[in-house]
Amino acid sequence: MNRDSAPDLIIQAKQLSRNFGDLKxxxxxxxxxxxxxxxxxxxxxxxxxxxAIRMLTGLLKPTSGxxxxxxxxxxxxxxKLRLKMGYxxxxxxxxxxxxxxxxxxxxxxxxGIFGATQNKRINELLSTYGLNQKQQQLAGSxxxxxxxxxxxxxxxxxxxxxxxxxxxxxxxxxENRRDFWEQLFDLCQQGTSILVSTHYMDEAERCHKLxxxxxxxxxxxxxxxxxxxxxxxxxxxxxxxxxxxxxxQLIQLPEVVTxxxxxxxxxxxxxxxxxxxxxxxxxxxxxVTNKISIVxxxxxxxxxxxxxSRRQ
Amino acid sequence: MITSLYxxxxxxxxxxxxxxxxxxxxxxxxxxxxxQLVLFGYAINTNVRHIPVAVVDHSQSALSxxxxxxxxxxxxxxxxxxxxDIKSAQEALEQAxxxxxxxxxxxxxxxxxxxxxxxxxxxxxxxxxxGRPIAQWLxxxxxxxxxxxxxxxxxxxxxxxxxxxxxxxxxxxxxxLFYNPEQRSAVNIVPGLVxxxxxxxxxxxxxxxxxxxxxxxxxxMLITTPIRSIELMLGKxxxxxxxxxxxxxxxxxxGYLVFNVPINGGLWALFCITLLFIAASLALxxxxxxxxxxxxxxxxxxxxxxxxxxLLSGFMFPYEGMPEIAQYIAEALPATxxxxxxxxxxxxxxxxxxxxxxxxxxxxxxFAGILLASFRFKKTLD
Numbered sequence: 001m002n003r004d005s006a007p008d009l010i011i012q013a014k015q016l017s018r019n020f021g022d023l024k025x026x027x028x029x030x031x032x033x034x035x036x037x038x039x040x041x042x043x044x045x046x047x048x049x050x051x052a053i054r055m056l057t058g059l060l061k062p063t064s065g066x067x068x069x070x071x072x073x074x075x076x077x078x079x080k081l082r083l084k085m086g087y088x089x090x091x092x093x094x095x096x097x098x099x100x101x102x103x104x105x106x107x108x109x110x111x112g113i114f115g116a117t118q119n120k121r122i123n124e125l126l127s128t129y130g131l132n133q134k135q136q137q138l139a140g141s142x143x144x145x146x147x148x149x150x151x152x153x154x155x156x157x158x159x160x161x162x163x164x165x166x167x168x169x170x171x172x173x174x175e176n177r178r179d180f181w182e183q184l185f186d187l188c189q190q191g192t193s194i195l196v197s198t199h200y201m202d203e204a205e206r207c208h209k210l211x212x213x214x215x216x217x218x219x220x221x222x223x224x225x226x227x228x229x230x231x232x233x234x235x236x237x238x239x240x241x242x243x244x245x246x247x248x249q250l251i252q253l254p255e256v257v258t259x260x261x262x263x264x265x266x267x268x269x270x271x272x273x274x275x276x277x278x279x280x281x282x283x284x285x286x287x288v289t290n291k292i293s294i295v296x297x298x299x300x301x302x303x304x305x306x307x308x309s310r311r312q
Numbered sequence: 313m314i315t316s317l318y319x320x321x322x323x324x325x326x327x328x329x330x331x332x333x334x335x336x337x338x339x340x341x342x343x344x345x346x347x348q349l350v351l352f353g354y355a356i357n358t359n360v361r362h363i364p365v366a367v368v369d370h371s372q373s374a375l376s377x378x379x380x381x382x383x384x385x386x387x388x389x390x391x392x393x394x395x396x397d398i399k400s401a402q403e404a405l406e407q408a409x410x411x412x413x414x415x416x417x418x419x420x421x422x423x424x425x426x427x428x429x430x431x432x433x434x435x436x437x438x439x440x441x442x443g444r445p446i447a448q449w450l451x452x453x454x455x456x457x458x459x460x461x462x463x464x465x466x467x468x469x470x471x472x473x474x475x476x477x478x479x480x481x482x483x484x485x486x487x488x489l490f491y492n493p494e495q496r497s498a499v500n501i502v503p504g505l506v507x508x509x510x511x512x513x514x515x516x517x518x519x520x521x522x523x524x525x526x527x528x529x530x531x532x533m534l535i536t537t538p539i540r541s542i543e544l545m546l547g548k549x550x551x552x553x554x555x556x557x558x559x560x561x562x563x564x565x566x567g568y569l570v571f572n573v574p575i576n577g578g579l580w581a582l583f584c585i586t587l588l589f590i591a592a593s594l595a596l597x598x599x600x601x602x603x604x605x606x607x608x609x610x611x612x613x614x615x616x617x618x619x620x621x622x623l624l625s626g627f628m629f630p631y632e633g634m635p636e637i638a639q640y641i642a643e644a645l646p647a648t649x650x651x652x653x654x655x656x657x658x659x660x661x662x663x664x665x666x667x668x669x670x671x672x673x674x675x676x677x678x679f680a681g682i683l684l685a686s687f688r689f690k691k692t693l694d
Contacts, residue, residue, distance in 0.1 A: 057536055059693045075692070082538045093533035097333045098326065109322030110537045112315040138333075154533075 010035045010162055010193045011056060016065035018051055018216075025051040027216040029065070033195065033209070038188055040207030041197040042303065048216035049197035050090060053166050056195070057087050070162055083111070086155035090166040092147050096140025100131050100150055103139055104157060111158040125153040129183070145176035152180070156187065163187065165196040169203065181206055201300045212306045219306035224299055231297045233257050233269040233305045234277040239291045240266070246285060253284060258304050269301055319539050323547025327521065331551065337517075345509050345559045346566070352505055353571045356628075357497045360461040365412040366393035366401050371420040379416065379447065386468065388461050389414075398450075405452055412451040412462050420446060427470060446470070491659045499574075502567035503658045504627040506560055506586070507650045511593055511621045512614070513559060517552050518597030519610035527606055535691040542686050549594040556590035557583075564658075577657035581664045585657060588674045589650040595681025596646065602688035621647035649673050 011033035018026040026048045033039045041049045054060040056069055058078030067074040072081050094103045104125065108118045126132045129149040134142065139150060148168060155163060165184075169177045181203070184194055196207065204210050204224065211221040220227055240246060243266045247259045250268055257269035270277045278292050331338055369376050384391055393410055395401040401413045417423065423446040453459040492499040525531045534544065564582075567573040575582065596617065604610035622628060624638055625647040631639065642648045649670040656662035664671070 054693060059532070059535065059691075061692060061694050078691075079538065082536060085536070087533070087536040089529060089532045091529040091532075093529045093531075095326065095330065095530060096528070097330050102326075102329060106322055106326050107537070109318055109325075110534075110539050112318060112538075114318065 008035050009033065010070060011039075011195065012066075012068045013056070014066045016052075016055060016067060017063050018048075018055060018060060019063045024216050026055065026062075029213075029216075029218055031211065031218075033193070035193050036188065036191060037208040038184060038194045038196060038206070040204045040210035041195070041213055042199070042201075042204040042210050042299075043197075043213035044199060044307070047213045049213060050166055051216070052213070053087075053164050053195065053197060057081070057085065057164055083158070084160055085162045085164065086158070086160035087164045088151050088155040088166065088168055090170065092139075092151060092171075094139050094147075094151060094154055097138060099136050099138055100126075100142075101135040103150065104154060107154045107157050113158065121157060125157060129153045144171035145173060145180075148172050148176070148180065149183075152183065156192070159192075161191070161193065163192050163194045165194065167197055167199070169198070169200070177203070201298070201303065204303075205299050212303055214307040220302065227302045228297045228299060231302050231305055232272045233297070233301065234272060234274065235295050235297045235301050236268045236270060236277050236281060237262075237293055237295050238266045238268060238281070238287060239264060240287055246287075249285065250281075255280065267295075267301075269305055316540070316543055319543045320547040320550070323539075323544060324550050327548060327551045341513070341555050341559065342562065344513055345505075345562045348509060349502065349505055349563050349566050350570065352501055353498045353567065356501050358457070359495065359497065360457050361387050362390045363388060363411045363458055363461060364392040364409070365389040365414060365462075366395055366404055366410045367391050367414045367416065368395050368398055368401050369416045370418045371416045373420060375421050375424065376416045379420070380414070382470075383414065383465065383468070386465065388465060402450070405450065408452075410452075411455075411458050412449055415448045415450065417447060423447075424470065496571075498567070498571035499659065500655070501627075502563065502571055502573040503654045504625075504651055505567075506563050506654055507589065507625065507647045508618075508622055508627055509559060509563060510556055510586075510590060510650075511647050512618050514552060514556050514590055514593035515597040515600065515617060516611065516614045517555070518549055518594045519600035519604060519614060520607050521548050521552075522598070522601035523604050523607050523610045532693070535693075541689045541691060545598055545682065545685060545689070549591075549598065552594055553587070553590050556593075557586065560586050573658070575658050576661040577659075578661070581657050582654070584664065585650065585653040585671070585674075588671065588678070589646060589653070591678040592646040592650075592674045592681065595678045595685065598685035599681050599688070602685050617645070621645050624648065626651045643673075646674055646677055 009032055011031055013029055013031040016026060016029040016031070017024065029052060041052060043049050051060065055062050056067060056074070058069075058074045058081055061075050069081055070084055074081065095106070098106065101122065104122045105118065108114070108122060113121060126135055129152060131146065131149060131153065134146060139147060142150070148171065152165075152168070155165075169180055172180065177200075184196070188194055196203070198204055207224065209221065209223050210227070212219045212227075222230070238246070243261050243264075247261060247266055250256050250259045250266075255271050255274050257271060259266055259268045261267075268281070270280065274280045277294065281287065281292055331341075367380055369380070380391060383389060389412070391414075393401070393404055395404065395413075398413070398415060401410075401415075404410050405413060423444055426444070427446055449462055449465070451459050451462050489495065522531075525534065564573075564575060568575060597614075600610055600613045600617075604613055620641065624634065624642040625631075625645055626642070627647070631642060631648065634642065653667055653670050653674075656667055657664075
């Protein structure tokens with residue numbers, strides 16, 4: 001069996017690079033994304049998430065590297081891929097001056113869905129995404145959450161096998177974000193594979209697997225649990241007075257990755273090369289032991305440890 | 313194939329819905345031809361009349377007053393000022409209060425009597441006084457059309473001056489005016505206006521329609537769908553073909569009703585050439601849309617094409633009067649060819665097949681334009 005076309009891998013990329021002039025937007029990215037999972041791209045703005053998604057959808061040609069999506073080689077087979085994938089752009093890209101229903105009808109016709117099938121599918125989507133009451137409303141006059149649900153409805157109208165979502169929740173309040181993720185898991189359960197980009201830690205933590213991107217380079221990948229377990233740092237919380245001063249003191253030390261205040265506590269990341277972080281901290285500060293504790297790393301800690309090189 | 317047609321229809325329908333909601337644009341579709349036709353139909357007049365002029369009358373005689381009245385009766389000029397000396401008249405000319413000055417000399421009556429055209433006293437040909445004009449015009453010659461109108465007064469008949477039957481001389485040429493015997497400017501302007509308005513609206517609408525999708529981010533969604541470039545292009549231009557035809561109907565219908573511009577040629581031929589020109593303009597609009605990245609740029613490019621289409625196509629100034637290089641440029645513009653075709657069909661009832669070079673050019677232009685636009689339009693963001 002040829003490894004290149006492993007049936008359970010929906011996206012494969014090898015040494016994928018894309019330059020814009022001198023800027024390396026994506027640099028030697030390797031990806032192996034499983035079928036029927038939600039895969040996340042986590043990274044700050046400008047890290048290359050959108051560029052990567054555009055290359056995986058066939059919208060951008062890679063400068064070098066290989067891409068296989070759904071068994072199709074990109075960019076040659078981009079047209080064939082378009083029938084099987086859905087893409088929700090970062091910016092709302094349906095028509096503001098058409099109503100919800102007109103937008104969906106338009107997309108349906110573009111995908112060659114007509115007549116009774118079209119009506120049935122549109123009604124299905126309208127009720128799934130809670131847009132029944134809004135179907136005669138112009139898309140431009142809706143709230144961020146409603147527009148995002150409409151965009152998701154449009155992207156899934158032709159029941160794609162693979163769904164790309166580029167920062168889908170950037171204009172949405174927390175409650176709508178929760179509902180939105182519930183809908184993504186519903187889709188996933190129905191057999192859709194999803195690739196989503198985000199810069200929110202809580203969203204990234206919901207993904208089955210994720211890749212942390214920075215400056216176009218993949219810093220780490222794996223499931224959130226794996227990433228948190230394999231973190232290359234100890235996470236220590238200190239309860240003390242004068243935390244601002246303590247923080248200044250700590251971040252001078254080369255072994256300390258970062259220190260961030262959380263209310264009355266200071267959360268310190270110490271490189272894993274330090275074998276006993278509590279001794280280390282006591283040695284360098286004057287804090288009593290019972291105010292120092294090792295805690296479970298969060299995804300944010302992983303993110304900071306992975307991407308720390310840029311801050312120093 | 314069927315799905316392809318459906319996709320084109322989907323784009324057309326969407327375009328019409330958007331147009332329906334965009335009340336301003338929809339109003340412009342109707343108002344541009346309506347207002348411009350009425351405005352230009354009335355305003356553009358190549359027969360210059362009632363030019364404001366001054367008179368400096370050194371003669372101060374009954375005869376000089378009759379002369380002024382006779383000149384005024386031609387309606388070419390209106391005597392708005394009277395001056396006693398040439399100097400103050402010239403100041404008025406400088407200040408553009410008047411366009412010309414008529415200077416009547418003191419010896420007007422002698423000059424009139426000796427004037428050949430009156431055939432009063434036939435003096436010897438050697439008499440140097442014979443050839444003298446009876447008065448002089450000082451003209452602001454900067455506007456050639458105004459100057460030309462006053463030059464036309466040079467050989468004005470003088471017989472009326474002495475209430476004497478005209479001593480008519482036989483003209484060298486007999487001139488018979490075909491197609492526009494009453495010499496009304498509107499007859500020439502209205503068919504030309506079809507070309508100008510279509511150039512403007514068709515190029516602008518198509519170029520803006522695609523650039524707008526790009527500006528609003530809709531294009532990023534469209535290019536991830538299975539729609540093909542050519543389907544998108546066709547779907548975009550078909551609604552505007554109907555809009556173009558609607559505008560032509562408005563212009564020619566009103567031209568007929570208000571300005572009495574006859575449509576001598578066949579409606580079928582008119583329909584064909586108009587459709588051809590609309591297609592050529594839309595193709596040009598598509599090419600612009602693949603170059604421009606925002607609506608302002610597409611607007612600027614439209615103006616870039618529109619101005620030569622107005623000034624070089626033969627709409628305002630005769631094509632034959634232009635230097636050779638300008639004629640070559642004009643030949644490249646679809647408007648020039650359409651101007652010939654539409655005037656030919658409407659005014660002279662020329663047979664379609666007699667104007668094949670223009671028809672071929674417009675067809676080739678359309679074909680090349682759509683090809684170039686499809687070639688340039690890529691379904692990627694590179």
